[in-house]
Amino acid sequence: MGEAGHEAAVEQFRVSVVGSGNWGSVAAKLVASNTIGHPFFHDEVRMWVFEEVLPCGEKLSDAINRTNENVKYLNGVKLGKNVVADPDLENAVREANMLVFVTPHQFMEGICKRLGGKIRSDAEGISLIKGMEVKKEGPCMISKLITDMLGINCCVLMGANIANEARIAFEKFSEATIGYKHSKEVAQRWAKLFSQSYFLVSAVQDIEGVELCGTLKNVVAIAAGLVDGLDMGNNTKAAIMRIGLREMRALSKRLFSSVKDSTFFESCGVADVITTCLGGRNRRVAEAFARTGGKKSFNELEEELLQGQKLQGVSTAKEVYDVLSHRGWQGLFPLLTTVHKICIGLLPPSAIVEYSEHAPNFSLFEGSAECY
Template sequence: MRISVLGAGGWGTTLAILLHLNGHEVTLWEYKKSYAKILNRHRENKIYLPGIKIPKEISITHDLETASFNKHMLVIAIPSQFVRNVLKEIKKFDYKNTTFVSVAKGIEKKSLMTISQVIKDEIKDIQSPAIGVLSGPSHAEEVSRKIPTAVVAASTDISTAKQIQATFMTSYFRVYSSTDILGVEYGGALKNVIAIGAGIVDGAKFGDNTKAAIMTRGIAEISRLGIYLGARPETFSGLSGMGDLIVTCMSRHSRNRYVGEQIGKGKKLKDILKSMNMVAEGVETSKAVHQLSKEHEVETPICSAVYQILFEERDPIKVTYELMTRDMKSED
């Protein structure tokens, strides 16, 4: 297949290499012209994926039309808040026989849409079977080194989900299929907010008990909101739900956990983000979750606490105390 990966961050670069090793003709698109030249010259993504060589057969370009024209599949590995602007350009080209696969894990903060919904909204004549997502517990730092990993490919059309599954499946990258595209997307996006909370626990040195509580009650919040928005309950106990939550809350590779950890240590959000090369999707997603929860009157106390700490600069210790002393509840 002729496949373009849009976005040359760590994950986009990793997937481009994986797809090349699977025998596909791969193009990697980098939005900065100067960095595209650096990638071509060194064949290594030294900022986002150091130590991993990019095979010479992978074409690297800054030109979006070159990357998008006459491709069987476009893999969208762009931070979620920038996806719509790229789609506005892509829809000028011929995409009639192209499958769009989102690997972004976020919710657009203005529209409150998942990325599959953004694709459908921006490219009006695209059919739902031409849209899919790939998500799950999968850090680029590990997949690029062929560490065994399992993820989920989802689409409203099972044949599309299975096409994506077959395209990405390798001996070290196991792909399951699903038709619950919203569940897979909400799991991948909302867990980033909980991971910031888990990082705050680490930074404030609360302990393992606290972190276990955050993760367990966090998946309850993710499920509650996701089900209300149209997802299936069982999806949140799978790889794109609980699986992704575990790895993002626990891993040293997690950007969202790192942001929370620095907040827990007393640093300011703007200073943390300024020091990072990569995007922590959970920061903007926390705004979207806060709005969704308010609009639909769905209780998400941990996500609300993260929002308050990030954007209202509330003290993590005081907010945690408030979480612990809420009215008594049943776990059901």
């Protein structure tokens, strides 16, 4: 930033991470390794921790600051000495002008209510959150919720990044996509904050496309998990992934005409569909659901299998279903519709491959990729 003699006069960007689950902790580690010693950024990264008491009686935030590890959500990975866990939300964001939002999506509206009027006027945001809110007026992406409620510009970062495999935490190569609306310069600043030799970040001017990819792929992952639980094999799973990607693209373009086809070939698109359908908690819990024949609910399985981590795909499937039924589009999106009906017990898990009756009206002889 500027020539050496001017550096002291120029204010450094200060980063806070709002959220400290599995991905939140990896995000804090990633950005902290870039802020330290960088003239552009203040060293310290504050990470807001939703306070919990560990079985040993210690508070999670104290344990993180004592061990430099998030012992509950990312055990065994040092976050970096410049990460400070802070259980006080307002205090955690007070000084920051770069705010990284990374909590399960259902908590964001409440968090924004608490933060209204409490953040710096020059703050910029980026959302790593996958999910949407459904309002009477229609779907509201989380970046828009943040912009509307906090009055700040908000980019998104999505991609083939499953944190609980701990691969990114252990610095195995992966990629991510930033989606931005107006300012390329701001997107580049976010890319600078997140990029590492093992974490390649590119930016596209298609915020809705990037965010919808990240959101809708969790519903496709539920479908893939059901296929696994029914032992249907890789051909079926590949078919489900393709149909899912086609529905993701078609729905995104129907909701926002600005969405670009090319976005689906970025990390946030096809790559995230693949990784989420091969690994990831949505696939895993849906597999268990199918193996129990739907006898245990997703809520029970989430509690049993995820130890405090949150499942996004089931709530997103409901939100997507609400959007589809409000517009009368269920018939056009059989996979997205069927996943929700299976999740709430209206259809058995095996319905995930019963497409002949529900398929939209297109000619198979001309291929189905462009059927919408």
